[in-house]
Amino acid sequence: MTQHTDVVVVGGGQAGLAAGYHLRRQGLDFVILDADPAPGGSWQHMWDSLHLFSPAEHSSLPGRHMPAQPGETYPGGGHVVDYLTDYEKRYDLPVQHGSRVDAVRRDGGRLQVEADTGTWWAKVVISATGTWSRAFLPAVPGRAAFAGRQLHTVNYRSPADFTGQRVIVIGGGNSGAQIAADLALDGQVEVTWATQRPPRFLADHIDGRALFDVATARRRALEEGPSDTGGVASLGDIVAVPSVRAARDAGLLVAKPMFARFTADGAQWADGSHTAVDAVIWCTGFRPALAHLALLHLRSARGHIPTDGTRALGEPRLHLLGYGDWTGPASATLIGVGRPARDAARQIKALCARN
Template structure:
């Protein structure tokens, strides 16, 4: 069996950016994608999703995001861009290859997939993201609630929720986008632990991402100081979302304390009947196939520094806060992939 130099697990934006830099360096590689197409989780997000960064700050290495650079791309535009990216650079991808297990030996790693295929590789870049492991907080009484509870990863559009009483749990960008959309057709509230914070999308006529890049915060190397880049729950806003919240469409309420059979109980003890609760509460890494080789900590999170695992020959791209504030975004995975590939090549050179 052929032993590849590296296998990239995941064919989303992080995996494609990794493939670009590997191919550029002449590395023998293969990208394994669990679904039937490249693009990662983008095609599964809600219909109306827009990027929180304009096209001019949303490109992978080597290929400019098309269209007006000041506009904010929609979900389907991102999907098309990632598929075209794969075609343009003729990246080596095998689809429908969900990784089941990884073993480490003297020559590198053995990867087995759900289809029964086996791959041999000297190194691995894990670039899977966390979309497949949505986080739902354990709130008292949840199991007894007779209404509908879903995670935002399952939300597509507002049609199924017309004339309902809906609560959206969360205060980040996705929570606000979904709640504003739902408020057009239903009685919707945001249930938040603390009041929503807004950040102006444009300052002095320039997008926020221009200023992040200008002052260097976008790529500040937090990892050099033993830290991951801080995440932000502030909502990027041109003014539209703040206006809607002020108008009460949707309104925001302090997080409910528990469920009861037909609804929720608010902090003041009031019960309210609710039809649907949507959790826009983010995601958590889930990489069980790396457990056996000692790559995860006690909480199941990857043990790494700037994408370099404690397990020799294993690397990551696409982790939130991996090397900078921009890590895990379209604009951030390219520099992270370049850094990781450089480290990977150094590792291979010293093993041969």
């Protein structure tokens, strides 16, 4: 099947839906191709106890406020899935679920998008695939020799899967702190939390609302001159959500410096001591999922595609949305993706009008 359209959006999570909302407002013809068989983006794959950093009213996509979740200040992951599912239906966005894009290539004046459900020719492509499908595992000596179970954040669901086991959680960011807290508070798992550097907790009163304000202030500062406030990173790495605060205050969330190497049955620390381990959970982050753009030859040595806002410098018919600050300040968040999605849709409208 071969079809033509103004815009193909690759990815139907929060960034892809925000793009669809603004493309519709610009009167453009478009389709959203999403590899997942159901709505909800990466939120449908998160661990059971996950909650947002922000109240619902500060976690909304453009045009539709997220309703509050009864009994919860910070909505859970399932509530977000319900919200995104409703958002997709409310705006009748043309999302084709179960459609995985394998490649985007140049074809004369159009971009050819090859999916397992057919081929599209588009004037413009918006890549909004995020990072969840590309988990990162750092090189640690002896990792291949470890006989226990190894998982990444993407595979973790609940403490029930580790009852009676000894687990090391690796990573000093939000996912590492939240998963370590989830296991520790359960009381049925022996947890060790290992981090590359001492964890930096944000002040307890800081949540997603304040973080968005900081990111916005940084964007304005950068627009006005060379001054860089450092943004969210200047405040710390870990939002003290209720579960993290509870585990920390109970003395259950104490990080150890990263161990030196794996052994067959555990981890050996720099001082020579050894910890026997049944499982390791790598909370070591992600990389942008950009393999479908490889044939465009746009990636830099750092693995990113250089952009001006969301537009790729090496291919003006390609926009990237939702991967992090390099595609718009706070663009990897629900509330932050709306502005770069709006700006991208306006630029795409102007480009399509010329072609």
